Structure formats: structure tokens, C-alpha cells
Amino acid sequence: MILLISSIIAITLKAGTSLVFATIGEIFTEKSGILNLGIEGIMLMSAVIAFTVSYYTGNLSAAILSAMLTGGVLSLIHAFLSITMQAQQVVSGLSITLFGTGMASFLGQTLGPETNSGYLTGLSAARLQTLTIPGLSRLPLIGPVFNQDPLTYIVLLLIPVSWFFMYKTKHGLNLRAVGENPQTADAMGINVPRIRYLYTIVGGMLAGIGGAHLSLSYTPGWTDNITGGRGWIVIALVIFSLWNPSRAIWGALLFGGINAVQFRLQASGADISSTLLNMLPYLVTIAVLVIITVWEDRKRTTGSPAALGTPYQREEK
């Protein structure tokens, strides 16, 4: 039993890493008042770029950095459209996703070497290795927590750090002010567009790391549509965690964990409908969303930024 639980913990953390990176990124973006629905496209593009760089250079740091750069550039496009051009954020985000999905698929069939007819699929490259923390990794039950790849450790640190940044520092206060009430923030001397640009790009870069984790560690290699819709789950996870980085981990673990649990239940021969089990994470998400909406109607303390999705124009003051 202990072995089973610890194997579930191990796979859950691994599965959740990319989700938490992207969720925290999206929380930063949404806290500034920008809704970025381009996460799916950004993660796919970053995954394909990270794998390509890793394949040709063998340098994992370069691979992760290029994934961050990819995420940064794509979210810059979104920032430009939605902040400077004041475009519909939903439309702009969706177009980033549509572009990213198609482009990543295209690159996956062209960036590969001649010997593999240009395909990236089926190649193997340098991947993130597991970093075992001596001593701690031998602990019963929670041992697997200390037997992960570097990005998983980083994301475990990122959770408290980003919570502290957002709720305990002046920069975090400015960020939240811009998302809550840009007019007031502007009156206080905060440069609203600059903050929004900054955190949209930061969010994209974090989603980029999430994409890189998929192609460099979790499912090493490139396969078309490697995210399998995880970029959309991220959008739901942000709401699930009520825009608070410290809660992001639970949603991500739920999604990572439920697959691990349901596949293990099936493998143990339990007579449970697999279709139902596969539905479970989505059912839970819908339930949480409904509860949040109801709760919000009564108390209005869900953490959702009031100005989310609304472009800011100075003249409106």
C-alpha cells in the first residue's frame, strides 16, 4: 500500500510540474487583468522548440531558455494586441493557440534532420535527469518527492515564492492593483500598460517552461500535440486555485494524480468504468467552477481580478 501511494506521489508530481508552471504563469498574467487563452499554443511551441534545441545542441539550459523565449515572444504578441491595440483578449488568445498548435505541428515535421525525412518524431535527445537528494529520497512514503528532475524542484520552490511576491511585496501589490482597478492604480502613479506587458510576458515564459518540461522530461521527445489539451486545463486550474499560486498545486496534483490513480485502479483489476474515471477530473473541475460561481455571488472573495479581460484606456477615467 505504501509502495502504491508513493508511486502515485512520484508520478503525480512529475505529471503536475508542467501544469503548475503554466498555471502560476497564467495567474500572474490574469492578476494584471489580461486573460491569455494562448497557453495551449505557447506550451506546444515551447515544447517543440525546447526539444529541437536539445536535439541539435545537447544543451538543456539552452533548451529551457529558448522555450522561455518562445513563450515570451508569443505572449508579447498577445500583450501587444490586447494592451496596445485593445483587441478582444479572448480572440487574441485563441488565435495564439490556433497559430501555436498548427505551427508546432508544422515545425515538428520540418525541423528534424534529413535522415528522418524532416520529422522530429521518433528522435531522442538530451533529457532532464532525475536529481536524487541523498537521505531524504529514502524516506518512506514521501521519498519520491526528493527523487525528481530539477524543474520539479524549481516549481515546488516557485509556488511559495510567487505567493510571497504577489501578496507580501510592493511589486505584487502593484500587480494586483492593476488587475483590480487600473484607474486607481494609474492615479497612484503605476504604469498600467507596462505592468500588464511585463506580467503577460512573464506568464508566457512560465508556460514555456511548462511546455519544455513535457518534451524534455515527462514525455521526452516530440510527438504531435504533445500537450493533449493541457493548456486548456491550465485555464481551468487558474480558476480552480482562485488566482492564488499557493493553491495552484492542488489542482495540478488533482489532474496529474487522478490519471495515475485511475490507471492503477484499472491495472489492479478493479471493475470500475474507465470512461467514468477518465471523466472524473473534468467533473471535479466543473463542480469547483459551479461552487466558485455560487460562492462568488454571495461573498465576492474569490480572488478573481475585477478588471480581468477589460482593456484599459486612460481617457475612461
Next chain:
Amino acid sequence: MKKNRVVLVLVALLLISLPVFAGGSQEEAVAETENSAFKVAFVYIGIPGDLGWTFEHDRGRLAAVKALGDKIETAYVENVPEGPDATRVIRQFAQKGFNMIFTTSFGYMDPTLEVAAEYPDVVFEHCSGYKTSDNTANYFGRIYQSRYLSGMVAGSATKSNVIGYVGAFPIPEVVRGINAFTIGVLKTNPKAVVKVVWTNTWYDPVKEREAAVALLDSGADVIAQHQDTTEPQKAAQERGLYSIGYHSDMAGFVGDSVLVSAMWEFGPFYTERIEAAMNGSWKSQSYWGGLADGIVKLSDFSPLVSEDVKKLVLAEKKKIESGSWDVFNGPVMNQSGKTVIAAGSVPADGDLLGMSYFVKGVVGTVNQ
């Protein structure tokens, strides 16, 4: 504001279901020339680079091009969703003057027939369906025969006597594959069991890997699968364990840990059908070819497979090819040990095509 929030929630919900529709771009690769070559089109559900199903169809297309050279001109559209989009793509090909159209996914069946009725001069070939018309034939392969042979290899390779099988959807096609595989496993190792985990996906690298890992954690030391990615094989390899490939020769993408693959070989079939359409001898048919016809085959063995096992498997292969025996010839028992196909009886194709029970030796359930 409140309304805004509700809209947001709805959008989020909608988006969770969106990946199904946003399955990537459609890319059309058509060589526009004005010559009199016979024009053949292919409609693909995935991309040729998936190393699985679509990869094999495209390999078949390229084999036909190689065999027939300048006499034909081919084109394909990839990532075509099943449903109205498929009708549109197929009709476009017919409108552009293509003489023959291959549609390579189950869900293209009705769209193919719909367009076929509008263009009686064009011939259509639909893969994996069951309907035909005057100018629409269907085709598929008895991949279960290759599955059986690969199961024999798996049975001889397992030390824990547990073999993991990552299932796609609990439909007859997949169930039949699992059953044939298990019969093969029991042939070489009567003590072994085949554990099945369903992912309910055809293509989700992450999920398919997770399912394989769960099977490995539960004691399996050989992994087989029925989806379009190589992730289950890679997951087994990372543990230093073996796997069985499907669709294409996966050893080429994963390594020698893939002991053998049950694979497709559409090239000769495509070449033959295109030639028949060119010289006017093409006729509508329902084709379900096996090892003897060459539309399905067994890949080369990995060097890790012993000579004895190879000999045994090849002897069985001969038996199937000669037509003297087939995988589901009785007696076949279901999971609870009840005989479902009596000793000495040969099941009809219809029974095989509708197979919805597991045979003895499978651990898992067919949830309908």
C-alpha cells in the same frame, strides 16, 4: 461584473472541450500539374509524422508512387476531423478532378459514401468501415494475426508473467487485438496474464505513457499498446524492460527493447487497387486481408529475441499464411472459462468484427 465572471466560467468550460476541435492545422499538399496522370488523393486523420496509423498510410502512398512513377499523381490532406469537415475535404478532391480517393479513418465512412453518390465517375476506398457502394470499396487488415504472433514473443519474454496492454477504446477492433495477443501469449507461456488499462484516447502521448507506467508499477515487464504514439514503448525502455510495437516497426524509433511489432503494409494493396482503377478492372469490394495477403505483417525481430522463439513464431506464421489455421479457431474460452467458440469450429468474420468479450488470460474489463 458578475455576468462577466459567469461568461468567463462558461468560456473556460467550453475551452476544456475545445482541443477536440482545435486539432491543428490542415495542410494540403497537392502537386498541381496539368498532365494526364491518374490523380489519387488520400485523406488522413493525423499527420504522416505520427509514426503510427497515418505514417503507415503515407508509407503506403509513397510505395504506390514509387511503383507507378509518373503514371500517377498523389495528394493528401492531413489532420482532417471526422464529420462534416471530412465531407468537405473529400468533395474538394472530387471537384478538383481526382480519379481515386482513399479515406483512412472509420469516421470518414458516411462522408465518403455521401460524396461517392455525387461523383459516380470517381472511385473511393474507405478504410476500416463496413459500408460499400458501386464506386466505394472498403478495406482493412487482419492485424490480429500479427498481434497473435507478437503475443507469442511477449509470452516468452516475460519473467514476471504479467504483460501490460495499453488499450485505446473498448471497441471490437481493439478487443480483438487484445484477445489475439493474449492467445499468442498463452501459446508460449500458459502461466502469463495480460493486464489491460484503457486510456480512451487514440493519440495522447502523456496519458498513454502514464497508463504504461501504471502497468509497469503493477508488475508488468512487457508492454504492448493500441494507440498511435510510441510512449508506452519508451516508458518500458526507461525501466530496462521490453515492449511490443504496433502500427509500424517501432524498433526504429525506440530501439531493440521493442522485441517485435505487429505492423501494416498498405503499399502493395494501394498499388494494386490504383492499377485496377487505372485499367478499368476496379470493382467495389469489402476487403479484409491478412498475413497471406501482405496488408499486415510482422516486423523483423529484435536481436534480443532468441532463435528458438523466432523459429516457433515463424512456424505459426506459416500456418496462418497457408490458411490451415487462424487465431480464433476453437476452442476459445472467455475470461470466466466458458467456451465461446467450440473446439474445431471456425468463427465467421461477422463474429470477429463484433467481438466484445475478453478471452481467458486477460485481466481487465470491456466496459461498453
